[in-house]
């Protein structure tokens with residue numbers, strides 16, 4: 747599998763504390779990957795680096811076939827280059843319907859000048875319906891987003907991110923606060939989304955990670971401690987020691 751994202755020798759120090767320590771790993775084109783690790787392992791900082799929020803002290807981060815350096819791009823440029831990030835808490839517009847939220851996300855793809863005069867066309871409505879179907883909200887289009895369940899809001903936000911057509915989607919703890927049924931639907935959704943783009947999921951819930959059925963990267967003290975199937979990494983004595991043993 748050729749790499750879509752290549753992180754190589756990256757380190758970040760906050761006030762003398764090395765949060766990311768010579769971190770190297772790759773995500774393949776169209777790969778689904780789970781990232782796990784104990785609190786403070788550097789999972790959030792890793793996502794902050796890829797999305798341009800935090801700049802590393804050393805190392806390289808490249809993206810796409812032309813190996814564009816993400817370190818020289820702004821957060822907005824990185825998003826436009828094809829990296830989408832789903833934060834833990836949903837940030838949908840609660841007073842707007844599901845349709846309006848998705849339309850806004852389509853609009854955000856346009857230049858400021860074109861947004862000013864933009865009116866949704868038939869094909870935009872078709873796109874909204876397709877996005878809603880992708881995230882299990884096809885029958886919720888007319889509902890106010892504020893009335894959706896927590897899980898449905900998360901899905902709506904994923905749908906809004908998909909409107910930007912990211913090649914890499916970073917998802918931070920999607921299962922948190924969801925019911926079991928919602929968690930199961932979210933797993934299926936992420937597996938499905940990874941058929942057409944790379945998806946990296948940071949998650950604490952081991953059952954959720956198991957259902958993703960993908961390669962797992964274990965971070966510890968800012969470096970990769972182990973990598974492979976969930977069974978492989980959870981059988982690693984070092985992983986048991988630093989992570990599972992504490993749970």
Ligand SMILES: Nc1ncnc2c1ncn2[C@@H]1O[C@H](COP(=O)(O)OP(=O)(O)OP(=O)(O)O)[C@@H](O)[C@H]1O
Pocket residue numbers: 760761763765783784785786787788789790791792
């Ligand atoms: N802006 C910052 N300033 C100082 N220290 C920071 C900053 N951001 C992160 N850290 C520290 O870096 C380490 C890694 O943090 P990070 O949030 O990336 O871990 P994490 O794996 O996401 O943890 P969690 O599972 O608790 O979310 C932690 O010790 C954290 O306190």
